[in-house]
Amino acid sequence: MNELLLTDDERAHAGARLVALLDSYERGLAEADILPVPDRAQLAGLLAPMPDKGIGLDALFDRWEDVVLPGSTTVAHPRFLAYVLGPPNGVAPYAEALAAAINQNCNFWQLSPAASVVERSVLEWLASVVGFPAGAKGILTGGGSLATLQALATALHDRVPDFHASGLQRDHAPLVVYTSVEAHRSVDKAAAILGVGLDNVRHIATDDRHRMDVSALRRAVEQDRRNGLRPWCVVATCGTVSTGSVDPLDAIADLCSDEDLWLHVDGAYGALFLLSEGMRELMGGCARADSITLDPHKLLYAPLEAGCLLVRDGAKLRDAYAFDSSYLTVAEDPLMTDYMDYGPQLSRSFKAFKVWSAVQAFGVEAFRSANERTLELAQRFGRGVQEAEGLRLLAPVVLTAVCFSVDGVEDHASLLEELAAENVALLGPVVVGGERGVRACFTNHRTSVGDVDLILERLRGRVAFQARGFAPDPAN
Template structure:
């Protein structure tokens, strides 16, 4: 009977790994096919449509397929991926994808993601190599962004979470009362200042933090879409007189609509004088700081209390990886650290020194995002990244010149960085939308759309390392040709 129980237990205690040497060989061969397939896909992406819609039948199949109680095997699952998933992505790996400020990813980043998944660490900040890699990456990024030694930070899912964390630290540091203990009702109304061009993450952040949108004070912008400092100063003074507490100014390095950058030096001066937290949303624009030629436009950013940016945008890395940097490491820790017996630090072993990243975020479980950053910087170097950023800015200038030289097109706003907004001249908002959708649907290119001064514009956000001048020529030619179709 004992022998029978042992056999039964062995059968029950299977893992999810291949069960035999033959199965290992088979899966290894499939893995090599998958890797070769992705290399072929990325290498040949220029020859594909910039975007193509899922066929109706494929959509129907996705909606109708039942839960797979028994598997079909890895090879069949891969075939489904190749047939039904790979051709119908959003298209941001394509050299003519310029929509919504999305980076195109890199081959080295893709390989690093595979290695990270193979290691499969929970990067909560344990005493392990993955933690050391992220700490090193954060130190490099702080240095590159002009922030001092000892700056704290964290890699996040993206700019929205990075911005939220930076604002949360600022609230704890500048509220004037114990927000973590008393909640937002423990003191005067807290006020956060931003421009009318600030990204919508801030609305969500103040809602999630329980401060409500009533805590937000949007400030008007000038003709270059930069926050008006006179209005900002007046708003702060008015709130002080009303008994509110000015908490934080959110400056923007590269606004989402036009790529404008606020006067960060002046905002830093005001925050220093008034004792406010200075946070910069640099989702894509902050990375222009890496370039000596572009850095002057971001002067003052190095004085931030907290800074958020995305490496999957103008850092070109695969999704997802954002970053928040916090000048005051103790303020960062004070905003999130908490005691729990199951997280107690030990003198030796995997939790020697504590679980450091758990003290910088509400999250405990975190993936190994840092590996793709680390491997990319080590393998390609920062100078290669700077070269691409400067190329994209030059491409934006080139596109703006092409638009201005066309009698059928017009710029909707200046292009100070890497975003170009333009219209088909004489067309209504609905007609310009139609032009944009036809460009997208035909797989020619993928710009996105936005509203500039209450008028619809085609928006080209250039964070694509695969783009060439010929791609922007193709876009202009297509918009002109389709504009003639739409206008009759």
Template sequence: MTLGLDDEDRRTASRLLAEFFDRYEQSVATAPIVPQVDRDVLAGLLADPFPDKGIGVEGLFRAINEKILPNSTKVAHPRFLAYVQGPPNGVAPYAEAIAATINQNCNFWQLSPAASVIERAVVSWLAGLFGYGEASGGILTSGGSVASLHALTTALHERRPEFRAAGLQTSGPALVVYTSGEAHRCIDKAVAILGLGLDNVRHIATDSGHRMRVDALAEAVRADRAAGREPFCVVATTGTVMSGAIDPIGPIADLCEREGLWLHIDGAYGGLFVLADRVHPAFDDCRRADSIALDPHKLLFAPLEAGCLLVRDRANLARAYAFKSAYLTVEDDPLMVDYMDFGPQLSRGFKALKVWSALQAFGVDSYRGVIDQVLQLAEHLRRRVEEDPNLELMAPVTLSAVCFRIKGWTEAQHAAVRATLAEDGTALLGPARLGGRHGLRACVTNYRTTYADIDLVVDRISELASCAS
């Protein structure tokens, strides 16, 4: 018995995989965005037992093409605009296949010497985008949510050095975390996982542009100190998930320095817009943050999963996560990083290869151009909304998220529009909820999207609005 492929099967698998890549690439722009789910097929995938005798390479590809692909959402479609999720770049599938083939375990460097250096190179490049210096470091994660969880863990260990021995909240006042009322829910989830308690999260009010109000933040910190609690961490956002708002990082950093608070930036959606000259100044003060969460599987168009945590001082990561064990002893090497000391995982895949490969294959300038194009498309959508008498913006367009509504329409009516757009293949849009109002949200994070796609979406929404009035 074997789990390998013979020469003929390997040639067959290579041919079928290449054909799959080609067909998907050629059809993705015209395929339905949301599948008409065949529930019988999916129920069969769940209920049918795995075969005692395998179906072979050709049978496997037939099952993928006939059962899995038709029931999969086409997230690479140019009018998939509901979420902050772009298509994978063109070289990514090949990099993923290579990573699976060599199967490096990116924990301590002897198991993955080249992978250790590749991850270090990717992290160093990302850190440099934000002006972090030689003392900085980081680690690739599954996504921005886990990166922010690791950031709060690191901040907790920095604040309470005795945490490992004493446990949580046993050696001092209750620790308090501050974040925007528009922050991603992953911050609340991280607080809950760490046992800090949701009662110790302050959701700070936002201004008319949906940015954290620094005066309200200062007042909340003052009130908690007066009540005997211990403020310890502020989470600011460079690109809120709903409207793309960027919190005032400089003034928040000033407050954190005065008050002795860890400053974490959730840049999972918007952080990598730092590559675009037109918005780069908005990220200048990020260098003052203690940690930053990013998502290369968004604006670097890496396939899932690829997040990243950056820290201004990598020694803080090691203090939080490094443990010694005789069976994992390895010689220190200044060229290498033992990533098992920078996060909770021991077994780790070679996530960095797909990010590194695309940067090598396409070059940084290509990314700058694509990200700038994404911003231009969002601006085009903003102009189309402003010019249409049926529509109105719900928030300033800071990055690539555009929240707008049909004038006078209810939440249910907007939901019906979204359903119609999905059913007739026009686009997949998300709901917008801002300031007590409801509408539509389109987020451009796709290098395949064109001006014609944006026009098609706006024209169809305007048509639906006019027909109903």
């Protein structure tokens, strides 16, 4: 008997309990606490020494149900609106289970032939959504931050001669990367990790719509060249985290072409709205990027983790990451891809399977409809804020982020705590133009019109209490 396997009866019993657990979780989502109060004693119990003899299957499932689930944030609740983090789609748990069972190592194709083709299928489809040419290549990553890091590494290999051999250890003028003051922190983080240095990151001012100011970008590039520095890369944003603004991508692409700069687009939040034709005018410039970050674990509602990097010229991605290893050599096959040559990892999980499975099961149109619904809900919420006395928008509603303030509320953090404690909604804090407020981000395919109206009603009630000089009574 193998001590690490289940018997036939145990396997059947585990399957029945798992199905029952998933079903119970799904049915209870709408009434669940969005942000449960952790039972600290129970959670501390998870730190007990690992048992020498196992607790058994039923005890394990009991612990999942009694400790792990009650101590977990309910990100699938329809009013979980604090972050750009949607709930997983319905087929995700089953795809993840099969991926775990077959445990493919997606590094070179001999270890994962079907997985290699599945990942290629996903990447070619995503490249077509963005508008990249047939020669584009990519890789699924652990998230948008890793995709941006890998993109900038690719740009270094492409733009710095002999980078593989000597890296940045050379007597040359510093490289400079440009992004906006609204850009995700992953840009700074990548510059620090790669040795470019934070002193060589220029945070360009934005216009009145929180988009990168292209004139200011051009002036910064020209000034750095006059100072003997080496402008090298621009990171534009398609959907900033705070307000959802979209940088003027075509104008930035024109500048990058004029100045011979690598253009990376951080589209982790917004670029997959390109599934909708109506977003082409706003985001069509994504197709002109040298590289782009996407996040299938956002707008494709894949479970964490599933980021993506696409590079317009796929040969440049391979040049950055391919190394010879005699013990890993297998015959090249035109159908297969060795993904160890397109990113830093050797051991890689089968991330593509959950993305591919969901699109196969539901179809592209289902994701297009779900994303369009979130855009409509954000617009509805934005109109509600504009129409309500005492509520004020802090930024235009471009995608699904709605930033607003409540008159008379100095401490918006306490308002967020009230809304969470009452299980009305989990919203997030935001600072826009130096002003503090609240941000609701509608990237949840479970959210309904009724949920939007419930939050607006509660906010209007908060304003009414505030006007009378009282704090609201959660019991009423």
